[in-house]
Amino acid sequence: MYDKTVRxxxxxxxxxxxxxxxxxxxxxxxxxxxxxxxIQAGFLDVFAPIEKGASEALTPVRDLIxxxxxxxxxxxxxxxxxxxxxxxxxxxxxxxxxxxxxxxLEKLFALDTELGSSSYDEVTAQVISExxxxxxxxxxxxxxxxxxxxxxxxxxxxxxLVGRVTTVAPDAAEVTLITDASSAVAARDAAxxxxxxxxxxxxxxxxxxLDFPSSVQAVAAGDLIVxxxxxxxxxxxxxPDIPIGHVTSVDASSGDISIEPNANVKQLExxxxxxxxxxxxxx
Amino acid sequence: MxxxxxxxxxxxxxxxxxxxxxxxxxxxxxxxxxxxxxxxLIVVSAGFLCxxxxxxxxxxxxxxxxxxxxxxxxxxxxxxxxxxxxGAGRLRELRAPEAPLMPVVLGAAGTAISLVxxxxxxxxxxxxxxxxxxxxxxxxxxxxxxxxxxLPVYAIVRRCLIxxxxxxxxxxxxxxxxxxxxxxxxS
Numbered sequence: 288m289y290d291k292t293v294r295x296x297x298x299x300x301x302x303x304x305x306x307x308x309x310x311x312x313x314x315x316x317x318x319x320x321x322x323x324x325x326i327q328a329g330f331l332d333v334f335a336p337i338e339k340g341a342s343e344a345l346t347p348v349r350d351l352i353x354x355x356x357x358x359x360x361x362x363x364x365x366x367x368x369x370x371x372x373x374x375x376x377x378x379x380x381x382x383x384x385x386x387x388x389x390x391x392l393e394k395l396f397a398l399d400t401e402l403g404s405s406s407y408d409e410v411t412a413q414v415i416s417e418x419x420x421x422x423x424x425x426x427x428x429x430x431x432x433x434x435x436x437x438x439x440x441x442x443x444x445x446x447x448l449v450g451r452v453t454t455v456a457p458d459a460a461e462v463t464l465i466t467d468a469s470s471a472v473a474a475r476d477a478a479x480x481x482x483x484x485x486x487x488x489x490x491x492x493x494x495x496x497l498d499f500p501s502s503v504q505a506v507a508a509g510d511l512i513v514x515x516x517x518x519x520x521x522x523x524x525x526x527p528d529i530p531i532g533h534v535t536s537v538d539a540s541s542g543d544i545s546i547e548p549n550a551n552v553k554q555l556e557x558x559x560x561x562x563x564x565x566x567x568x569x570x
Numbered sequence: 571m572x573x574x575x576x577x578x579x580x581x582x583x584x585x586x587x588x589x590x591x592x593x594x595x596x597x598x599x600x601x602x603x604x605x606x607x608x609x610x611l612i613v614v615s616a617g618f619l620c621x622x623x624x625x626x627x628x629x630x631x632x633x634x635x636x637x638x639x640x641x642x643x644x645x646x647x648x649x650x651x652x653x654x655x656x657g658a659g660r661l662r663e664l665r666a667p668e669a670p671l672m673p674v675v676l677g678a679a680g681t682a683i684s685l686v687x688x689x690x691x692x693x694x695x696x697x698x699x700x701x702x703x704x705x706x707x708x709x710x711x712x713x714x715x716x717x718x719x720x721l722p723v724y725a726i727v728r729r730c731l732i733x734x735x736x737x738x739x740x741x742x743x744x745x746x747x748x749x750x751x752x753x754x755x756x757s
Contacts, residue, residue: 296623303630303652310634311645315695323644330638338639342594352599416593418640421604421708422688425640427593454641461641490704493603553600 328456335459338415339429391557394445407561410434414555424467431458441561447530447549449558464552473515473523479505482515497544506544510534576734581628584730588612589635604712613655614680615727622659629655650687654680677720681713
């Protein structure tokens with residue numbers, strides 16, 4: 288009896304490990320549009336409505352915990368936020384959530400009109416989930432191919448560049464954030480015009496660096512970094528002049544330029560996907 | 571309904587709800603710059619309570635769900651969480667530790683194994699991974715945060731499974747050691 292139990296336990300463990308290795312090998316060997324990629328996109332499509340419903344239901348809880356987190360993080364704003372939170376929570380948690388949603392959407396609208404991205408069609412979407420792993424910086428949004436979203440399109444929020452669409456299902460899409468290890472954006476200093484490549488800072492999940500700057504001396508702390516719109520090979524995937532972040536420090540000796548992203552990628556709520564350029568009306 | 575079926579249904583419900591909560595709430599709440607990761611905690615708790623067989627199967631299921639839901643490299647999470655669940659179950663079967671803070675130690679160990687293991691496997695497979703000392707610090711912070719919440723998570727998992735748990739090996743061992751041999755039982 289004991290031997291049988293031990294054999295069964297070991298067999299199940301071996302089977303599960305073998306299954307995992309087979310999945311891993313098949314996934315790495317196949318293209319993203321292959322069978323396993325389709326299964327993942329299908330799963331995303333089925334799971335997205337459930338995530339969306341749960342996300343909306345849990346918004347007051349998230350807001351409550353987020354407020355507590357802000358108290359710890361922003362010592363300078365602590366008293367103001369505490370009073371504001373107390374008053375708002377006492378009134379109605381739902382009212383607080385609605386107000387914040389409205390402000391997010393208003394900021395998106397302002398960005399759209401200010402930065403010339405109005406030459407693009409925009410799809411506004413809610414962030415419904417976020418990758419829990421420190422190895423990835425991905426979020427899932429509530430718009431997909433049915434809304435006109437396609438792989439490669441640029442995602443912004445009210446503060447600036449957020450990332451790029453990497454996987455699309457009919458009603459949801461996966462966005463790879465600018466803080467993901469695989470991200471690289473052609474950018475320039477809005478003040479001096481010095482250009483470079485914005486990449487995530489090594490070992491940080493919310494900091495960026497400007498690599499390969501054309502001139503370190505031309506970049507100063509506080510400068511706004513925006514998308515360049517072009518690369519050495521021609522047109523960039525990112526439209527020009529979308530704010531990415533502000534320079535926090537410049538080390539002239541090592542050439543290290545640190546950037547703090549404008550968009551708070553750890554607390555995204557609403558984003559906008561810049562889809563295909565609008566057609567100009569015939570003269 | 572038999573205990574095995576009841577346990578399976580409870581584990582399915584627990585895994586689904588925990589993964590959903592992780593996706594829509596826990597991942598979006600940062601404390602000291604990091605988010606908690608419920609998946610290794612519930613796998614460790616389930617393995618410790620139910621044994622190595624259930625722990626490994628549960629770990630595989632949760633890992634697969636996470637990989638599918640987040641469009642990550644398929645197989646890595648399921649492999650790591652299978653081993654984490656199996657390890658927690660074997661610890662219970664072999665040692666049956668009774669320390670009240672054991673879930674904290676197990677939660678921290680399970681989190682560290684899954685986070686470090688993920689990076690190592692991706693590095694070995696040649697996937698672009700941002701390995702650095704800074705990220706090591708983030709892993710330590712995430713492990714510490716998970717250790718802090720391990721005890722309440724364990725209590726919740728135990729509460730969810732309590733009616734369908736297999737017999738505690740400690741109780742079985744005590745029964746065997748004293749069954750019929752106590753001088754009191756003979757009198």
